Amino acid sequence: MSTSLLLLIIALIGFIAFLAGRSRSFARSGGKLSSLHSLPGYHGSYVAIWATLPALLLLAIWLITSPVYIDYTVRSSLPEPVQSQGAATLQLALGQVKSVAAGFERLNASEISAIENGSANMRETLASKGVALAGEGEPYMVKAAQQFNAMRQYSRWLMSVAVLLVSVAGAFYALRNIDVRFRARNRVERVMLGSLILASSIAILTTVGIVASMLSEAGRFFTMVSPMEFFFGTVWDPRFAAAGSGGASGQFGLLPLLAGTLYIAFVAMLFAVPIGLFAAIYMAEYASPRLRSIAKPLLEVLAGIPTIVYGFFALVTVGPFLRDISTQLNGVLTGNYQNFIQAQSVITAGIVMGIMLIPFVSSLSDDIITQVPRALRDGSLGLGATRSETVKKVILPAALPGIVGALLLTASRAVGETMIVVLAAGVAARMQFNPLEPMTTVTVKIVNQLTGDLEFTSPQTLVAFALGITLFVITLGLNIYALYIVRKYREQYE
Amino acid sequence: MSEAAVEKALDQKMNTVPFKMVGRDVSVYYGEKRALFDVNLDVRENTVTALIGPSGCGKSTFLRTLNRMNDTIENCRVTGKITLDEDDIYDLSIDVVELRARVGMVFQKPNPFPKSIYDNVSYGPRIHGLARTKAELDAVVETSLQKAGLWNEVKDRLHEPGTGLSGGQQQRLCIARAVAVSPEVILMDEPCSALDPIATAKVEELIHELRANFTIVIVTHSMQQAARVSQRTAMFHLGNLVEENDTDKMFTNPDDQRTQDYIMGRFG
Structure with missing residues (x-):
């Protein structure tokens, strides 16, 4: 399931959760709106937030960490001679494996098996599909690329299931909380406050980050040229x-x-x-x-x-x-x-x-x-x-x-x-x-x-x-x- | 002649005192809106004339026509005739800057310039070249501050900022500033509305003393103040002059029912 489709589904769940939360609070109040602590709209928002926010958070974490993990696993499964050739070569090999893997996604099963048993040239076959390889490609790369693809597929599948589960579970948890005296309004506003703080801290942290990176690079410069020479030099x-x-x-x-x-x-x-x-x-x-x-x-x-x-x-x-x-x-x-x-x-x-x-x-x-x-x-x-x-x-x-x-x-x-x-x-x-x-x-x-x-x-x-x-x-x-x-x-x- | 004697003499002569400023059929328009309707009001020399009336009745507007401060307001138009010593102040031959030197003004909120006390008072004399030497200027500043009853309080800190004084002192500084130009008429637009009762009492006392040398027109919201400081009172209502009379008569036996109602607190 692609990420954008997943996002769409989460949004849909959120919307349904909103409607469900609203109608549940309405039902709880027995038609007397004034007995509710918060208006039904707040209850709806509360449930929608629970349905979307944790799921989105999980999605974000997964999208960031899973490639790192997959890279690590594939790299360590590369054959010993490649491993021992230093970090730069290893990185290059990994990049090539990824290109091969991307190429494989466009091939059908018979073409892949042709490459596997050596009856077809990998570089030519891939080039015909619009994927350019830097070198001829080693046999071990085929295996690694297949492993890479399999892991990616598995991770994607697992992610979809986990995210949707979290989303639905969040919605149900929040729905159960809804009651006449439940303070949905305060909680929704706390989330709002959190997002405001987040927005302003992003602006501040960016500035701090820029200054810090400038400082560290300038520091590297000053290890090569003395500050005296820089600040007081006339040439x-x-x-x-x-x-x-x-x-x-x-x-x-x-x-x-x-x-x-x-x-x-x-x-x-x-x-x-x-x-x-x-x-x-x-x-x-x-x-x-x-x-x-x-x-x-x-x-x-x-x-x-x-x-x-x-x-x-x-x-x-x-x-x-x-x-x-x-x-x-x-x-x-x-x-x-x-x-x-x-x-x-x-x-x-x-x-x-x-x-x-x-x-x-x-x-x-x-x-x-x-x-x-x-x-x-x-x-x-x-x-x-x-x-x-x-x-x-x-x-x-x-x-x-x-x-x-x-x-x-x-x-x-x-x-x-x-x-x-x-x-x-x-x-x-x-x-x-x-x-x-x-x-x-x-x-x-x-x-x-x-x-x-x-x-x-x-x-x-x-x-x-x-x-x-x-x-x-x-x-x-x-x-x-x-x-x-x-x-x-x-x-x-x- | 003692002060009390001066006052008594002035009071007796009240009805024979010559007119300092005369307004005839004065109307003021702000754009399309008419704020004053054919006001005929005379201001007597060495007299305190109080303008009273409910908010928005046109008393401040009339006051500002007397030294053409309305000129600074966009879209404001004045018709009718106002004279100062028989010269039409809206005549083209009159320099408005010169007029304002003769008819000074004190505003509702104390507005000392962000300068020293000395520079505040010497501002007008410097502009108009009233003193040729530093010694003369010092003398003008001292007498002005004395007339405003502020000299003893500030003589040791003339070079401190005027904005550092208390509200009442600031307002007396503004009066000293106006007096320093030696105007003939001083206009006061609710001079005590931003002051506490003690500062108000001091300013009222000061107005009383200034009367010997200047003609004063004062706008006030406080009926008691009008009764305390003025000899003549004019009552405005909805842009019309309702009644103008001796203050004593005005507050005991007014001619107009509306004046009676306003003074009794029935409206306004």
């Missing part, structure tokens, strides 16, 4: 991972990347902060509600554009434009038509990233400015202050902590931004302070190190995890600090 030159060499041959200095990251983020903020802040002040304080209702969503559309599109825009429009205009300027001023802005440069990436950040700055600041109580506005206007005096002297100072928080959040986005810098900033890891020259960032180098053929044992690849964890710590720090400031600000008016 980024990882070289290539030579096959089999495994040793650290390049130089992994973080500082040039960090400098590039912070420099580009700084240039981006230089563009985004004044424009975004002014836009927010206009939207929050001056714009009429009608204009605001049109203009604010339009501004926020910018936030919905995928960053790769911005990167593309930087690569084909902004970068060449800056390069050409610098060529013309230089020509007119000195007569030498030589561009002094590179197409890929800090300023190109900074401008385009700044454009991307404008809606973040304006939308967050706008929320914070509109949160300043109306009473403060009225108080200032009532003293004969103009609108702009009110904004300058009352509203902005009151909103300042929140705005600073918003800017920190935006900065953490700028630091973590990838696609724009990959396309617009360049790949040369250099320590320099001319914004017209290319620099590179941590994110660009992560992309670089993880592109192409990978070997997860060389420092050239593992360095990506060290870079990732560094970036993660920076943005996490910025976010936590920003949230702390924003929350503190909120309390002020509550």
Whole structure:
């Protein structure tokens, strides 16, 4: 019985259980609904939960553990010479056995027996059915494959029976419990609560898992390259991972990347902060509600554009434009038509990233400015202050902590931004302070190190995890600090 | 002249006191909804005029027309004529900012700016350039706080945030803030509704004293408060001015049956 059919049957049992539970509680109450502790629907749900949940749990466990067990049994039944050839070869042999087994499922009995007594070539027969084998296949594989198939079939059969039994048994157990004073409602709600907790813990555990895996990989990197060299090195030159060499041959200095990251983020903020802040002040304080209702969503559309599109825009429009205009300027001023802005440069990436950040700055600041109580506005206007005096002297100072928080959040986005810098900033890891020259960032180098053929044992690849964890710590720090400031600000008016 | 003598003189002159502000056929619309119907109300100089009436009767709306705070509300339209010293305050030649410096306002909830006590009080004088030197500004702050009866309580912590004061102190700080601009008229929109009885008593006493220098219009829900602090009372009902009279007469022998009913607590 296939898994999906099994699931369908369990659902059906659950549905029937629901109806049965509901009608039983109804019958128990003798038609007086008010005498029931819980409504019939709750009793029905209670029985349905008992009919489905344990069965599904068993199904899940079986599906996860049975292949492991079968693999183990088949592997240990392989002939002695194969066993003694090391783990890698053994694994390869097992994979081949599985392919053969999958092929056998498509053959009929006579074809199988032909292969068994050697009258047909196994590889050709299987190939004719669309199953490709890596090698010729050894005779022992035929036996192993048959054992594998038999065990799988048996396991599947056993699983179906067990799961259905558990399902029906659960339903009957729950049905017997139903009574007038039975607290079905509380139990159903406890299951609900459990599923809510499960959902939120999955989200949290995933984060923890990601961080843990990054940490352990970064740890492996640091066994090959010393942390001092990584965090304080001024040269980024990882070289290539030579096959089999495994040793650290390049130089992994973080500082040039960090400098590039912070420099580009700084240039981006230089563009985004004044424009975004002014836009927010206009939207929050001056714009009429009608204009605001049109203009604010339009501004926020910018936030919905995928960053790769911005990167593309930087690569084909902004970068060449800056390069050409610098060529013309230089020509007119000195007569030498030589561009002094590179197409890929800090300023190109900074401008385009700044454009991307404008809606973040304006939308967050706008929320914070509109949160300043109306009473403060009225108080200032009532003293004969103009609108702009009110904004300058009352509203902005009151909103300042929140705005600073918003800017920190935006900065953490700028630091973590990838696609724009990959396309617009360049790949040369250099320590320099001319914004017209290319620099590179941590994110660009992560992309670089993880592109192409990978070997997860060389420092050239593992360095990506060290870079990732560094970036993660920076943005996490910025976010936590920003949230702390924003929350503190909120309390002020509550 | 002693304070009591001033008061007595003022009371005697009551009916001869000149009008500071005059409202003629004032109507206010919020969009399609009409909130005030042709109100004719005069505000006498150096007098406390109380506006009373049940919730939603238009008394706060009328108060806000007097310094054009209704301008800040979307869709709000005012018709009729209001004058301040015989100038039409809705005339195009009037700068609304200048008007609000002459007609100050104290709000229902204390709303000190999140700045120091000193900066709160000096806010208005700074904007309007009322003091040229630091010493002058200090003097303005001190006299304003004294007028608001707050000086002794805060003189040692002028540079602490105004939001750290108690509710009653905050409201007196807001009054000091309004006084610092040297307005001619002070509008108060239920200034004591967020205060406890002791703080209320202090603010009422303060209103009494301010009367010597300012013309005051106060909206209140409390009939006792109107009787205690005002010389003239105006009763609003459903957007109409029902009756305007001397406070004493209003609370003992009103002309209008509705006033009588409201004061007796039969509705509202």
